[in-house]
Amino acid sequence: MDGLPTDLAGIGPTNGPPVIPGEKRHGRNFLSARNRTLAAKLNLLTVAAVGVALTLSCAAFFVNDVLMIRNSKSEQLSALATILGANSTAAIEFNDAKTATELLASLHEQPAVEFACLYDPQGKVFATYPADLPQGLALPKAPSENCTIFTHSGYLDVAQNIGPADEKLGFIYLHARMDELQKQIWGYVWIALAVLAVSLAVSMLLAHQLQRFITLPILRLVEAMQRVTREDDYSIRVEQVGDGELGVLNAGFNAMLDQIGQARSAVCRARDELEDRVALRTRELLVAKDAAEVASRAKSDFLANMSHEIRTPMTAILGYSDLLLQQGTSKSEREDFVQIIHRNGNHLLGIINDILDISKIEAGKMTVERIPCSPRQLASEAISLMQVRATAKGISLQIEFRGPIPDFIQSDPTRLRQILINLLGNAVKFTELGGVRLVVSLLDSPETPNPRIGFEVIDTGVGMQPEQMSSLFKPFAQADTSMTRRFGGTGLGLAISKRLAQMLGGDITGTSVVGKGSSFLISIETGPLEEIRMSDGFTKVLPVTTDAPSDKPAADSQLSGRILLAEDGIDNQRFITFVLKKAGVQVTVADNGQIALDYVHSAHEEENPFDVILMDMQMPVMDGYTAASRLRSEGYRGPIIALTAHAMAEDRQKCLDAGCNDYATKPIDRQSLLRTVAQWMDRNRTNNASAMPTISESNPIRAKSTAFIYSALATDPRLGDLVDLFVQEMPDRINALETHARSRDWQQLTRTAHQIKGSAGSYGFGEITPCAARLEAAAKDGCQEEQILSTLDELLSLCRCIRSGVPEAEDELSTRTAPFAG
């Protein structure tokens, strides 16, 4: 036998493919070569065990038998000797050798006994067997005692004393062949060997057959494992083979394959999942990349566009101004040129402002305010600004206040105005027939937590496609470039407006129908509306006149007075001087703050003070902030208007904190400048120390009182420190007042006003007391909000002017301040 089971066909999965015969044979041989040791080991084990057992037992039995046989033989012979000896006693005693020989002759029956003899008491041989001894046979010496000896030559010698032990009557000696014994022994040996051989053979056969029970499952397992590895097929399983260790092995193998299979499928799943995610991510990234590319392209387009947008008016400005420098242009031509330059300049300013705005927005640096403003006011203003253009185009303008509208909302009026103007401007721009309507309404009920107000701009213009609408609000992307060419604009206005609306807590959404018109809804948060008064809606249609609109600016009103212009820029000096002089004002120019101060002082000495000071904030030697504060600390109360290029709210505040009353942003608008100057000249003339700010001011920052206020008790040794403390704490009180006003907490406002009234008087700030009293009364009595707020503003202005110490102690120009004091 080759030592292998023959039914390897059972190996393999119960539901797997059958094993290829050729492969199987090879596998068998291969396996047999490898597993010969296993089967051989088992066989060897069995055979060895059986062999050893059999050998030992056979040997034991053999030895036992041999000993027994020898014992029995020697006993036999001894017995024979004894009997014969006993029978021979008479013969020996009676000296009857004949009888003795006869007796011994009976040994003939014992073929084993070769020789026997009787010894008489003297040790002489008395009788022998056989009677005739062969010649030369050496008779052994007479024994002296009983003995039984197995000689080496295979004989048994027995010598027995005849007669009773104490009487030595002689000895009998028997010499027997033990070849029968030998034969028997050899017989045993052969039998034992035969038994051994047969048993071994049988056991080997049995072992060989029975070891299958062990090796077959193992071989199957081995085969299965190899198959798994070879074919990478983890679905293979082995059959169960009962509960023993082999069964456990098989079950374990199956279980392991289960786990491996699961792990593999888990890995595959994970990998697929990963692939899906990677694909998804790749798609996302592609989309993002596309978007980024689009954005990048759009930015490049924007830059190109902006470059173009900036250069175009610049070209006009430079070109036409260049033409103006030429000879040979008529007056009307020159007028036209100037118009063109002016227009382009404004346009360029708009573009630059838009670019700055959008850059600020993109950089996240845009801030909006939350202060009370009137939606009515803002809407009306925006509409009125459009009126000229609408009339020129022959389209109607309508404003509608639908439903109850809050008198005030918490928002940023500047930005809101900007948005309204932008959208209304677009509406008017894109409408040739029909008209533009602005509908103002509350979008949410006042009780809701975050109510919103809506400004809807509806036009009957050209309309646009949905695709155009979707890209409308994106910065750097206009409806399409043809629009820009046709209608002008930067393409940024709507993007800015949308962003601003979002920053104001709302959004701008639009719908449009090609050919029919568009509608844009601006929604912004209003802040809490619980205690805000509402007014009912109404509609107002602005008249459409057929008067040809005049592009010329209105005739300037004539002013008179003296103005000090502190400005270091030559061109601005000239421009502003020209404008003011044209308006009939006397202008003195100072190149920096120090010179301005000198002029102010000298003007005061000459008792010909300036009506208004226009102070540029950025100047060498001494800038506007320093100069203004200096003047104020000296007690100067005249209006100082700041000229600043910064348009941020903080900068404005800085100007006002420095002591300015108002400000004008560069580039200076002529009409705006004149208006402002006129305004302050009037004020100065009427000598109104405290301003009466209304919320309808175009500037959201309220103007302030002119001079700093010092305590009359500043030098009092007992109260001096308390005065300083009061001044130090004043900003907190100001904040409190503002907070109460914002939250419409009139009760608290009353309380705070009362406190201020009391303290201000105690610490020598007598000017504040009456205003505080008025505020307290107004808040307590529940007067109209407008009144309360205006009184509050007044008080705030005063409060902001208080200073600790005394005016004389603060300045080296104390001699000069003296005239201003009081």
Add this chain to the structure above:
Amino acid sequence: MNTKPPYLLQSLLLLLTLNLGIASLHAQEDVAAAASREHRIKAAYLYQFGRYVQWPAKAFSSAEAPFVIGILKQDPIAAELDQLALIKKIENRPIQIRQFSPEDGVPSCHILFLSAFVMPEVQTVLVGKAAGKNILLVGESEKFLNLGGAVRFVIEGNNVRLHIARKAAVREELIISSKLLQVARVLD
């Protein structure tokens, strides 16, 4: 007659006489030796009989009662028997040799030995007297067994043989061991 020395004859005669004398001495000695040997053997046999024959219990008064061998006075075997009686025992009994005269009658004994020199008539009487006394009658004469004796010494060549009449022994309630019978010639 020639001229032979006169003394030769005498010396020869002397020598011859001497030799004859020596020879006769030797012969006598031999005879004497042979005789003593014979007596020794017989004595030994008598002793052996004590061992190979079984007497009934009534033959002994007690367990220590001696074993008696009766012989006629002046029997030459007496010397050897006496020697034997000194040394040996039969069944742990001391051996006693009782010498008697015929006119005394048969003594109480176990073995009675009548040598060949005893007159046949005496033997007959004694045998007759010994009957019923559990005595093993041992003799030598030719007709001893016919007389009623149990055992007879027979000289065959150089050996002493035994002839046994079993019936005689049986009559006296004596059991003779088969061993003895084996070595003897049993006549009935």
